[in-house]
Amino acid sequence: MTIQPAPEVTLANGVKMPLLGLGTWPMNDAEAAVAVAQAIGIGYRLVDTVENYGNETGVGEGIRASGIPRDKIFVTTKFNRKWHSVDGARQACDLSLQRLGLDYIDLLLIHWPNPDQDRYVEAFAGLVRLLEAGKVRAIGTSNFKPAHLQRLFDRGFTPHLNQIQMDPYHRRDDLVAIHRQHGIVTESWRPLGNGNTMTSDPVVTAIAAAHGKTPAQVLLRWQTQQGFVTCPKSADALRQGQNLDIFGFTLSDADMAALNGLDRPDPDMFDADEFGH
Numbered sequence: 084m085t086i087q088p089a090p091e092v093t094l095a096n097g098v099k100m101p102l103l104g105l106g107t108w109p110m111n112d113a114e115a116a117v118a119v120a121q122a123i124g125i126g127y128r129l130v131d132t133v134e135n136y137g138n139e140t141g142v143g144e145g146i147r148a149s150g151i152p153r154d155k156i157f158v159t160t161k162f163n164r165k166w167h168s169v170d171g172a173r174q175a176c177d178l179s180l181q182r183l184g185l186d187y188i189d190l191l192l193i194h195w196p197n198p199d200q201d202r203y204v205e206a207f208a209g210l211v212r213l214l215e216a217g218k219v220r221a222i223g224t225s226n227f228k229p230a231h232l233q234r235l236f237d238r239g240f241t242p243h244l245n246q247i248q249m250d251p252y253h254r255r256d257d258l259v260a261i262h263r264q265h266g267i268v269t270e271s272w273r274p275l276g277n278g279n280t281m282t283s284d285p286v287v288t289a290i291a292a293a294h295g296k297t298p299a300q301v302l303l304r305w306q307t308q309q310g311f312v313t314c315p316k317s318a319d320a321l322r323q324g325q326n327l328d329i330f331g332f333t334l335s336d337a338d339m340a341a342l343n344g345l346d347r348p349d350p351d352m353f354d355a356d357e358f359g360h
């Protein structure tokens with residue numbers, strides 16, 4: 084099964100990025116190598132990994148095994164708190180490049196702000212240097228809240244993208260509004276809720292039935308129809324294909340309103356002021 088690659092969004096520096104890619108947590112190297120090659124064969128052109136997952140080597144193997152030229156694939160990775168300094172970002176980038184077996188990264192992100200150590204602004208300064216050096220094509224953040232972004236703005240820095248937990252249950256409207264105001268692309272992680280009740284929510288299943296789609300396809304369409312990038316994880320070829328095959332239908336305004344109505348407080352949500360690595 085081959086599916087049309089996802090449409091692209093343009094980051095503030097003109098770099099284009101697919102709207103939908105493959106998440107790779109919690110795959111190990113061997114699993115990632117198989118899943119990434121399989122997904123690229125199906126039509127994926129964006130792969131999301133992290134130093135912390137320990138699978139960058141496998142992601143790189145999967146990219147090479149796919150037979151698709153490197154410049155047709157968009158690779159995102161992220162680094163941990165220990166690298167939060169100008170030189171630390173450089174070292175983290177070099178180590179990710181070695182593990183991936185690549186000579187540039189498309190998008191490098193600070194994985195979590197870790198405000199307890201208060202070095203994320205310096206880490207971003209390091210990202211700017213990497214961008215200037217051509218080691219990365221775009222730079223950004225993950226799990227940054229409004230106050231963390233403001234600290235970057237105050238130093239004259241604007242990430243190209245902020246990757247956050249965001250879905251109909253967690254709409255994050257305040258953060259998304261700040262992204263839009265500053266030209267930051269929003270990317271969501273955990274778009275299918277990873278085992279929570281979102282894919283069996285009656286509102287989602289009813290919209291899916293009405294369109295002849297799966298609940299996962301409705302949830303991913305909700306993301307991409309708003310211009311958000313997203314990266315569902317699946318190791319399964321059928322589900323990988325279904326997750327990419329969402330660009331041939333449109334959710335109505337009423338569908339979007341119903342999905343938007345699912346937003347609710349979540350006391351268990353990770354708080355980037357308390358949690359990070």
Ligand SMILES: NC(=O)c1ccc[n+]([C@@H]2O[C@H](COP(=O)([O-])OP(=O)(O)OC[C@H]3O[C@@H](n4cnc5c(N)ncnc54)[C@H](OP(=O)(O)O)[C@@H]3O)[C@@H](O)[C@H]2O)c1
Nearest residue numbers: 106107108225272273274275276277299315316317318322
């Ligand atoms: N920046 C961050 O801090 C951060 C944090 C968490 C995650 N992420 C990224 O976001 C990615 C996605 O998040 P996630 O993996 O936590 O959750 P997710 O993508 O929302 O859900 C993944 C789970 O859903 C299943 N699934 C996939 N497609 C499906 C479908 N069409 N129908 C039913 N079930 C389906 C997968 O199982 P199968 O494999 O069996 O299909 C897997 O168990 C991660 O892989 C990672 O790359 C980033």
